Amino acid sequence: MEEVSILKTIAREMLSGVLVLDRGGKILYANPFFTRCFSIEGDIRGRRIRAVMGKSGFLKAVEGALKEAVEDGWMAEAEGGEIEINEKDRFFKIRIVPISRDAASGVMLFLRDITEEKRVEAIKKDFVANVSHELRTPLASIKGYAETLLDGGMEDEKTLKEFLGVIDRHATRMSRLIDDLLVLSKLESHQMPMVVEAVDIRELISSIAEGFKKQALDKGIRLELSMASALPSVLSDRVRLEQVMVNLLDNAIKYTPAAGSVLVAASVTNGTVRVDVRDTGMGIPSSDIPRIFERFYRVDRARSREMGGTGLGLAIVKHIIHALNGRVWVESTPAKGSTFSFTLKTAPHASV
Ligand SMILES: Nc1ncnc2c1ncn2[C@@H]1O[C@H](COP(=O)(O)OP(=O)(O)O)[C@@H](O)[C@H]1O
Ligand SMILES: [Mg+2]
Structure with a gap:
């Protein structure tokens, strides 16, 4: 294979956009990734980039670079430049380099879609902001109550007890938050490998529900189970599945007012x-x-x-x-109630 056809194949298959323009903004070459990025149809070679792209952030960036290249000879010495543009909800990083040492011959553009990177970056930023906020709130309370006590609030035993109770509650919440964060972070970084085995889900649900009996009773909530007696085992990590059931039952009881009921049902489909x-x-x-x-995310922070x-x-x-x-999902009607559901594969050779 000669070099030209090798290069053509590379340009055609690569997962970044390539666009080559002459000094007047005429398209000498555009690879398929580029045309796909901007939903351009048909052969665009020989046409002007302005006519093809219409008014857009991309066009502005390209024309600016061309102008600099041709008029100011900017790229004759420079290595080229990199810019970021935002086009219809997508983000691109564009590297612009002169075709040859003679900048007047035109420019080549390499385009990378960085929308996903941007999204992940935004989620991370958001997450850090959320964590800081969530930790600061109980900490501010702890500090406030401790200061009040130190400022003389300690003399009254009733106040002392009450404030220490509040401090203790906030400290508990902070440590629960940190536990949950560690679990999430381990789950996300796959540092906590799942030990998948056949788990008797009937037995697991019964024992977790047993643990919630008192909490439900104290709140005047009826807690019931409805499971077929011959429920097959599921493929799961036992400890993690217990955590799922604890979180769902805790919510169900927490967000149900007194005299309500919580039902756990398990069936095969x-x-x-x-x-x-x-x-x-409350739904x-x-x-x-x-x-x-x-x-x-909470309905009511x-x-x-x-x-x-x-x-x-x-x-x-x-x-x-x-x-x-x-799969996991929820169906809910405000003021009527919610049903959180999930499915898990049954373990092989499990009798149904
Ligand atoms: N069974 C439920 N009924 C009503 N709202 C619920 C239920 N489960 C969860 N929610 C809503 O979803 C939010 C997130 O739940 P979760 O992630 O368990 O956080 P938390 O219980 O710590 O607030 C809750 O704050 C609540 O607004
Ligand atoms: Mg919860």
Whole structure:
């Protein structure tokens, strides 16, 4: 294969855009990735970039670079330049270099789609901001109450006890938050390998529910189970699945007012076991549902905090179920109740 055809193949197959323009802005070459990026149809060789791209951030950047290259001889000495543009919700990084030492002959552009990088960057920034905020709130309370006590509040034993109780509650919430953050971070960085085995889900649900009996009773909530007696085992990591059930049951009881009920049902459907945690609680407005599994997303931040929540429970649930190749979702009607459901594959040779 001669060099030209090798280079052509590379340009055609590479996952970045390549565009070559002459000094007047006429297109000498555009690779398929480039035309796909901007949804350009047909052969555009020989046409002017201005006519093809229309008014856009990209065109502005290109024309600016061309002008500099041709008029000011900017690129004759320079190595070229790199710019970032935002085009219809997508972000691109463009590297512009002269075709040859003689800048007047035109420019080559290499275009990389960095939308995903930007998105991840934004999520990270958001996350750090959220964590800082979540930690600062209880810390500010702890400091406030401690200072009040030091300023003489200690003399009254009743105040002392009350304030120490508040301090203790906030400290507990902070440590719970840090525990949840560590779990999430380990799940996300795959540092916590799943130990997937056949798990008797019937037995697991019964024992977790048993642990919530008192909490439900104290709140006047009926906690019921409805599971087939011959439920097959599921493919899961036992400890992680326990965590899923704890998080869902904790929420169901927490967000259901007194005299309500929580029902855990498990059934078999096409090779999977489906678990539903149904409550007759406050429900979730439909506008919040798409985001409810996001980290720190809550319908009512203040109420969640008041109840000692970290806002990470459902994010952990989603992570675990997805890592186990299951599905998880919620259906809810405000003031009527919510049903959180997930599915897990049944273990092979499990009797149905
Ligand atoms: N069963 C439920 N009923 C009503 N709202 C719920 C239920 N489960 C979760 N939510 C809503 O989803 C939010 C996120 O839940 P979660 O991630 O467990 O955080 P937390 O319970 O710490 O607030 C809660 O703050 C609440 O607004
Ligand atoms: Mg929760």
